[in-house]
Amino acid sequence: MNIRSNPDTTLPAVTTGPLPSSRKIFAAPEAAPDLRVPLREIILSEGAGEPNLPVYDTSGPYTDPSVTIDVNSGLPRNRLAWVRERGGVEEYQGREIKPEDNGNVGASHAAKAFTAHHKPLRGLDGHKITQLEFARAGIITREMIYVAERENLGRKQQLERAEAALADGESFGAEVPAFITPEFVRSEIARGRAIIPSNINHAELEPMIIGRNFLTKINANIGNSAVTSSVEEEVDKMVWAIRWGADTVMDLSTGRNIHTTREWILRNSPVPIGTVPIYQALEKCDGDPVKLTWELYKDTLIEQCEQGVDYFTIHAGVRLPYIHLTANRVTGIVSRGGSIMAKWCLAHHKESFLYTHFDEICDLMRKYDVSFSLGDGLRPGSIADANDRAQFAELETLGELTKIAWEKGCQVMIEGPGHVPMHKIKINMDKQLKECGEAPFYTLGPLTTDIAPGYDHITSGIGAAMIGWFGCAMLCYVTPKEHLGLPDRNDVKTGVITYKIAAHAADLAKGHPAAQLRDDALSRARFDFRWQDQFNLGLDPDTACKFHDETLPKEAHKVAHFCSMCGPKFCSMKITQDVRDYAATLNDKEQGMAKMSAKFKEMGESVYLDADVVKESNRVL
C-alpha cells in the first residue's frame, strides 16, 4: 500500500496500490469481450493446494499498479462511449456554476476547482435513456453485461451445480440464481427489482447492481459539514471507503464548497455517487428551510444531474398530513432531509413541493438516468419510535411514488430505517416489499438498541445483517462516530468492514451460491495454519496480521503450526489428523474393519455409529 502524494500538495493525496497478496484481474464477458470487468484475485501461498480466490472488487483503478493515478485529471471516462453508442443523447452547454453553488464562499476559503470540464449529456425526448427503459424494451446494455459478469465473482457457468449444492440458505422469497446472466440482470431491472445507478454523465463509473437477487451491497457516507473537514479529506475518504469494499458512496456535504467537493469526488469515483440534493438547496437559501422553493430545488437537481450524481435521496414521502404523527415520538423527526421538508410544510401550511412536483422530478431525472433513492424522512430515531404510524404512512407513500417513477421510466430504490429492535425488523422488510412492489430496499442499519453511542457500527451491524438476510438490497453503513461526530478515515474503514461482514453474513444466510467459497477458503487456511493466507483471505489483512503479531511477533511464528491460544506443546487442530486416520480405518471395509472388530468385541459395544443412528443409540446407554 502506497500513500501517493501528488506533486501539487494542495491536491488530495489518496491511497493506491493493491491489497496484501492481491492482484487486479479482469474478466471479459462472453457477450462483450471488450469489456474489462475487474476482480481482485487473492493469491494464496505456495503449497496451499488450492487455487487463488477471486473476489468482488470495488476499489477501481486505485489498486491497479499499471494505472497512474492523477486525481487532478480524474479517472478515465470509459463509459462515455457506451452512452454515446446507444444514441438518444445530446451534448449541451450545461448550467453555469454560480457562486451560491459553493455557498458563496469567499476567495480565501474557496477550494481549488477541478480543472477538467466535461460538457454534460442529456437524453433527447422520445428516446430510451434509462436502464429501466432499455430493460423493458428487451435491450441488454453494456452496463447489464458488466454487472452480470461482476456478480459471478469470477466463476464459470459450468461450476454452478457444485456451488448451488453449497447454498442451503433461507432466502425468504429471494431467488438468486446459480449463475447470473445478462438476461437475468435485464429481467430484474425491467420488473423494478434491481437498479444500476448510472447517470449518463458519470463516465468514470464501473457499473454495479442493487437488488435482492444479487450480492448484498453497502454504502459509505462521506461529506464535509459546516463545522469540519475539507475537500481533500473527502476525496481521500471516498478512495479509502472503496478500497475496503464500499459499493456506493454518498456525498452528504453541507456548507461551503459543496459543488467543488462533489466534482472532485465524481471525477475520481468508480462507484455510484449518491447525494441528498435538498442539502445543497438549503445552502442556497441561507440554511432557512422556509425559503426553499421548487425552482431553487429544481435548479439544484439540474446542477447535480449534469455533474453525474447517480442517485438522489428525495424525501417526497414527507407529506404535510403525516407530520403531526411524529409529535408524540421520543425523538421526533431525525432525518435531516425529513425535518427540512417538515419545517417547510408547516411554515407554508402546504403539501410538500417534492410531492406535488414529483412528476416533474421524474421527467428531469429520467433524462440523465439518475436513480431515485426515495428517502425515509420520517424514519424512527430511537427504539421507542420504531414501526410507528408516521414511519409506515411515509412508506406507503413511497410505494405510491415508486409506481409513478416506474411509469416515467426511472429506476427506484427505497430508503429504510434507522432504529429498530430485532423483533420488528422483518416487518419493515415485508412491508417494504409489499408496498413498493419489490423495488430494492436500502436501509440505514437498523440500530437494534440505543444504549451504545460509540459502538453504533455494532448495534446497527446486527440489524443490517438481519435485514440483509430478509431481503434488503443495500446496507448504508453506520460508523462508530454515529450520533457523536463526523467519521474520520479510521471510522470510515471500521464502518465499511463492519458492513461488509453484515452483507456477507446476509449472503450466506440467503444461500447465495458463491458466498461460502471465501469462508471455506479462509477456514481451510486457518485449519492448515497457513497464517498469511488466513490474513489475506480476510476482509482486513492488515489488522489481522497486526493482531497476530501483537502476541507472536516473530516471522517464524507465521509459519508455525500452532497459535498463541494453545501454544506449541498442544494443538487441537493437529489432533484431526489422528481422527482422519482413525475414520479411514473404520471406513476401509476390507482391512480396517477387520482389524478393528477384535477391539469392538473386546469393548462389548459398538464404537462405530452411522451418522443417522446416533440419536437412537443415545437412547440405549
Add this chain to the structure above:
Amino acid sequence: MNIRSNPDTTLPAVTTGPLPSSRKIFAAPEAAPDLRVPLREIILSEGAGEPNLPVYDTSGPYTDPSVTIDVNSGLPRNRLAWVRERGGVEEYQGREIKPEDNGNVGASHAAKAFTAHHKPLRGLDGHKITQLEFARAGIITREMIYVAERENLGRKQQLERAEAALADGESFGAEVPAFITPEFVRSEIARGRAIIPSNINHAELEPMIIGRNFLTKINANIGNSAVTSSVEEEVDKMVWAIRWGADTVMDLSTGRNIHTTREWILRNSPVPIGTVPIYQALEKCDGDPVKLTWELYKDTLIEQCEQGVDYFTIHAGVRLPYIHLTANRVTGIVSRGGSIMAKWCLAHHKESFLYTHFDEICDLMRKYDVSFSLGDGLRPGSIADANDRAQFAELETLGELTKIAWEKGCQVMIEGPGHVPMHKIKINMDKQLKECGEAPFYTLGPLTTDIAPGYDHITSGIGAAMIGWFGCAMLCYVTPKEHLGLPDRNDVKTGVITYKIAAHAADLAKGHPAAQLRDDALSRARFDFRWQDQFNLGLDPDTACKFHDETLPKEAHKVAHFCSMCGPKFCSMKITQDVRDYAATLNDKEQGMAKMSAKFKEMGESVYLDADVVKESNRVL
C-alpha cells in the same frame, strides 16, 4: 476512574472508582432486608426532568469509593455466613497444594502466592447443598432473594403494569414476568431452567442467575497461556471485564502458575468464575492427552472445588463413537477440551472417562454446588461445519447427561457453538431446548461468517444477539483477537461492550419489561441535546465522550443545542418543537381546529389524518 497501584508493586494493580456520573446504591430485598444488592445509579444532569436511572451492576466493590480495595487480602467473604447458616456443610483440611498444580514451576518463575488461606467447606451426606436441591424442597435461599432483587433493576413492584406495556417483544416461548420474585427464581431453578453458579467456597460472590426468563448474561474469558501473559494481567483483566459488564468470567489459563492465578482471581472476584478443569489436568501430565487418567482429573476437580470455582466446563459428550463423524469436516475438532478428549479416546480406543465416570463427577460437584457447563467439544469451527451430525450427536448426549446431573441434584447449563450462519442459528436454540429440557444455553457467539479475522467480536456479536433473542441465557464473548492471539485489556473491553450490546438487543427483542427504559432515557437525552447524559447512559461513557470531543472538543459544545452533523445553523431535532406546536393546534378542538379550518378549505383537502386511516388516504391522490 483511578488506577490503584498497590504499595507492593509485585501485586496486581486494578482499576477502581465509579463509572462517570454513577454511584453505587444498594437495594434491600423485602424478604431479607439485611442483604445489600448492588445497583449502579446513573446520575442525570440537573434539569433532565426525569429521575436517575438504576442499572444492573456487575462491578463489585471495585466501583464503591467507600471500600478500600486490597487485592492481597481479597474481597470480603460475606457469603460464608449464608452457607454456614443453612448447615449441612463441614470445614475440613482440604487437599494440599502440590508442585504440579502450578505446572512444577521453578522458584524463579513462580508467581507470588495468595497469602490468606481459607479452609474449604464441603457438603455432608444426606444434606441439601445445591441451589437446585433447596429449590426443589421449596426453600428460598438468600442467593435466590438476592438475584430476584438484582434482576428487577431497582424497579418496584407497583410499576410492573406500566412497564409491561412497553414490552412488545417476541419471546419464542420465554416467559419473563413483569416483576421477578424470589419464588419465581426458586421455581425456575427447581425445574432446571435457571442456575445460580455459586460454589459454597466462593464466599466473595455476589450471586447472579442464568436462565432464559431472566436478563441475558455475558461471560468474558481471560487466562494466561504457555506463551504469554502473567498473573497480574489476569487479575486486572477480571476486574476490568466486570467493570464493563461481564456477568461471569472464565479463567482459561494454561501453562505454569495455573493454581496460583486462579486463587488470585477467585479471592478477588464478585462474579462466578468458570474453568475447564481438563486444561489443568493436562498440565499435570506434561501436556500429553494420552497420559490423562480419571484419577488425575478427579484430583483436579477436587482442587478446584475447594478453591471455589463456580462452574466447570466438562466435555463429557465427546464420546468415542462420535469422533469419526468429524473426519470430513473443514475444521475438524476446534474445541481444545474436545480435542484433548478425542485424542485420549482414540489413543486408548476407549469411551471417554468423563462419560463413564459422569455419576462420580456429579456426586463430587454436588458437594460444593459447582454447576455443570456441559461443554460442546465437537462444536463447529467454521461455517462449513455448522449443525452437522457430530455437533448434534454430542448435543443429544448433553441432554442425556443433563438429566443425570439433575437427578444427582446438580445445576446444569449447556455450551453451544461457535460458527453458525444466521439461517442455522435458531435450529441450534430449538434443538438445545428440546434435547436438554430447557436447561440454560450458553453459546460462544456464534460467528456468522469466517471471513473477518480481527473483527470476530462483530461477526459473532450478530449471532449472539440473535441466539440471545431466541432464548440463549448467556453469551460467551469473542474479542477482536479471536483466532489471532490472546486478548489484552483493550480487547477485553471491546468484547464485553459488544456482548452487552448483543445481550441488551436480545432483551429488547424478547420483550424484557425493563430493557427499554435505558434506551428511552438515552434517546430522550439525545433528543434534548443533553450530551453528558447521553454519554453517561451509554455502555461506554468514556469512548462516547472522546469521540464527541474529536469533532467538537470545546466544553461549551457539550451543552450546545447542535451537533457536528448538521452544525449550529440548522438542526433537525429542533424542528420537532414546531411539529409539537402544530399538532397541539390540530388537537385543540376548541381553538386550533377552528383557526385551521379556513386553511383546510383553502387547500381543498384534508391535512389532518388519523393514524388509522393514513393507508386509506394514500389510495386517493
